[in-house]
Each structure stands twice: as structure tokens, then as C-alpha cells.
Amino acid sequence: MFFHIDPADGLAIYDQVVRQVKFAVARGVLSPGELVPSVRELARELAINPNTVARAYQQLQTEKVLQSVRGMGLQVSADARSNCRKERQQLIASRIAQAIAEARQSGLTAEELQVIVEKQIATEYAK
Amino acid sequence: MFFHIDPADGLAIYDQVVRQVKFAVARGVLSPGELVPSVRELARELAINPNTVARAYQQLQTEKVLQSVRGMGLQVSADARSNCRKERQQLIASRIAQAIAEARQSGLTAEELQVIVEKQIATEYAK
Amino acid sequence: MFFHIDPADGLAIYDQVVRQVKFAVARGVLSPGELVPSVRELARELAINPNTVARAYQQLQTEKVLQSVRGMGLQVSADARSNCRKERQQLIASRIAQAIAEARQSGLTAEELQVIVEKQIATEYAK
């Protein structure tokens, strides 16, 4: 499966699921019309409680990323892809902006920060 | 004051206080031997609950950044500066690493991410 | 067909089917002795699952509105019309009573409510 939950992320688990579903739609791993894994199945795969998955899916429905097909499951909405693409940029950028704001506030110069960031990007994408 | 609390940061408020005290020590804004603001005073300035400040100070004592001076308050420990300098790098780097890991997981390429990061750094340091 | 299913009605689909069969009998659209559409046919027409229709028909048999004719299907019972007429009043009245009770509870005066109701009746019967 394309999800990975990190209990130490700081973000709530249901929120991690929400973000990752959006990312999967943005990437095209999930396509409009496609059924997402069932609540029970995803819960089993991620080793979390079905209610937690249900909560994430519910939020994704109110945000119109998913829509329910009675008795069949939940389906990616037709216009979800473009919305998720836009939102992905914003979600990532704001999280990075927060980290950068703290870095600056900590007294690091832009140059020192630049070094750290480049090293981290290199490390991450080398995996 | 050298602190800035952001309720929307995602981090717990007491944790933000802990980090910012460490950063202030690393920057030299707070020097070894210097007394930090009292719980009540800092709570008033940051408009947060005194219990939250007390909790942050308690953790800082546990981590030997602060030590109590009977009847005077809390002062920055003698060896706090070098420790805080080291930790600053690590705190900042790990938060950035988390954001970058999510960015990669979301399907962004290193190049797309680089663009976002540079833009955010420029924005932040232009303030 | 004399039925109309509204997925957004709030009522369960099988319950909508039950009510509408009763109403059809009350109106005389379905007469005692007449055969109702088969489960499969009605399911196809309403674009719902045959199980849902079967469940509605089962309840209608339990309530003696329909009775099975071996090898033929389900027919409207002899005494169904008068019973359905009585029940129609009660079903409609109680649903309206519920809506009115909520309206009152919401703080609307009888006059304000009267205005809303008359407007809605006019709108509905103008269709």
C-alpha cells in the first residue's frame, strides 16, 4: 500500500491518512472514480483502529475528495485530482514555511539554513 | 521579548517555549548565569497560562538548561550554551527532515521541492 | 412508474418503497388483487439493489398489504386499500408533525411557520 503512518510525526493519525490520500490522488496513484481501500481493510494494513480510518474518510468526504457509493465503498471524486494537486503544494509549502520560520527565529542565517536544507533533501532523495 | 508563540504551529505550546528558550541560549540572547523571566511574567507576555510556562521550565531544568537559584528564580546553566548550540542544529534539521520526507512521499521531485523551499526561505528572511 | 426514490430523503430506501407502495394502494394506482412489479423489475426501474426491494416487499407482506400468489408473484391484499388509506393519513401527519415540532423548537412562531408551509405547499403543487 502507498500509505505510511508515523506515530511520532506529531500530526494526528487521522490527519496523516487524510494528507496521504490527498497526495495519492495528486500523484495519480488513486484516480477519480477508483474505490479507495475499505475502512476495515486500510485499518488492518496500517494497524490502526477502523474508527480512525473512518474519521479520515469522513473528513475527505466533507472536503469532496471522496464520495460514497452506497453499499460499495468510497470513490475518488471526479474533480479531486486538480484540487488535490493544488492543495498538495499548499500543504507542503506551509509545513516547510513553519520549519523555516522556526529556523530563522532560532538565529540561523539564511545561508546556514540553506546548507541544512540541501543536505536533508539530498539525504531524503537518496533513500 | 525574544519569543514568539504560534498557536497554529502544530507543536504543543509548552514545547514551543522549551525550544525557544534553547534557541535564545544558543543565540546568546540568554547568557549562562542570567535569570530567565519568571513564570508569571513570561506567561503574561506570551498570553498563555502560567502552568504551561511552568511545565516548559520544568522540562528545561530536567534537561539541565536551566537551574534554580534559591529565592531568585531560574538561571541559565553554565554549560547550556554549547549544548543548546548543538541541539539547535539537530532540532531544526529534524523538523525540516520531517517536512521533506512528507514532501517526497507526496510525489514531489527534488527539483520541485527545491523551488518551494527556496521561495519559502526568501519569503521568511525578507520579513 | 408511480414511485420516486429520493436518496437524499433521509428515510431508508426500503422504507421509501414501503411507504410508496402503501400510497399507491391508497390512491388506487394499485388495486386489490393486482400484481405488483417483480423484485427485479422494480429494482431496475428505481436503479436500486434487488435486495432492497425484496426487503420492502417482505415488510409489506408482514403488514398484510401484499400477499404471495404461488408462481405468480405478489398481489395487493383484498383489504389493503382501506387500511392503506387510514395509514396514509397517519404516516403523512406524523412526518409533518415531526417537522413542525422541530420548527417550533427552533424558535419560529406559528405565524412564521405558517408562511413557510404555505410557500412550500404552493411550490410543490405548482410543479
Place this chain on the structure above:
Amino acid sequence: MFFHIDPADGLAIYDQVVRQVKFAVARGVLSPGELVPSVRELARELAINPNTVARAYQQLQTEKVLQSVRGMGLQVSADARSNCRKERQQLIASRIAQAIAEARQSGLTAEELQVIVEKQIATEYAK
């Protein structure tokens, strides 16, 4: 307390709570800035599970009717009153419209329906 839960309403309990909070704000029973009953307190009063109240309150937060005051509770938003007033009309009208649509579909004439409605309004407001 100004709430009343009816398990036989058909509506989900959490939805009944959501609607009634909105109605209370619309009526002025709850004023902007005022703290609503705590999750645990309201759960106790209504004899339902705290999670059910929490779910209702959460939805009210996403709809900007309530906002949280850290450690203090949940407060009615500044602009909630006018929004709730508008929504009350719409919530009531649509529920009534549904009942009326069914009444018409059942074969009742506008006149017969009018009689039923007036009787129900009289009954309800005589309580």
C-alpha cells in the same frame, strides 16, 4: 437545558445536537462569545455518549458556529447568529418541503394537506 433529543427522530443523534445548537444560537438562547455546555456536561444532561456530543461540536466548529478557547471550552463565534438565522429557515423549510413532497406523491390534494398541516400546527403550538 434547551435541547431535546428524540432517538426515534430518524436523524442521527449528533445531527440533532448540531441542529439544536444552531437553533439555540438563532433564537438568541446562546449568544456569540458565550461558552456552550462542555462535552461531558451536555452528554450527561442528554444521557448520550460524550463522543457523540464531541462529534456534533466538531462539526459545529468546521461550520464556524463554534470556536475553541484553549482549556476553557467552546464558544459561539462572533458571526454565528446571523448565519444560524439564515440556516434555520433553510433547515426547517427543506424538512417541511420533503414531507409535503411525500404528501403530494401519496395522492393527497393541496386542500387535504392544508387541513392536516393546520391541525398539526395548532396541536403543536397548543402544547
Place this chain on the structure above:
DNA sequence: GTGGTCTAGACCACC
């Protein structure tokens, strides 16, 4: 099988 709702009880951060 599916999602939707509800209950029960737990731990956490914050005031």
C-alpha cells in the same frame, strides 16, 4: 461485503 452511528473507556495537552 460496505459505510454510518453509537457506546465505553482510555490518554494527552492545556487552563
Place this chain on the structure above:
DNA sequence: GTGGTCTAGACCACG
């Protein structure tokens, strides 16, 4: 004390 989150397990409606 407050809300926020998570787990566990139940029942219902629908396919």
C-alpha cells in the same frame, strides 16, 4: 476542569 484523539466493539442499512 476543558477539548482532542485513539482504541475496541457493537448494531444498522444497503449491495
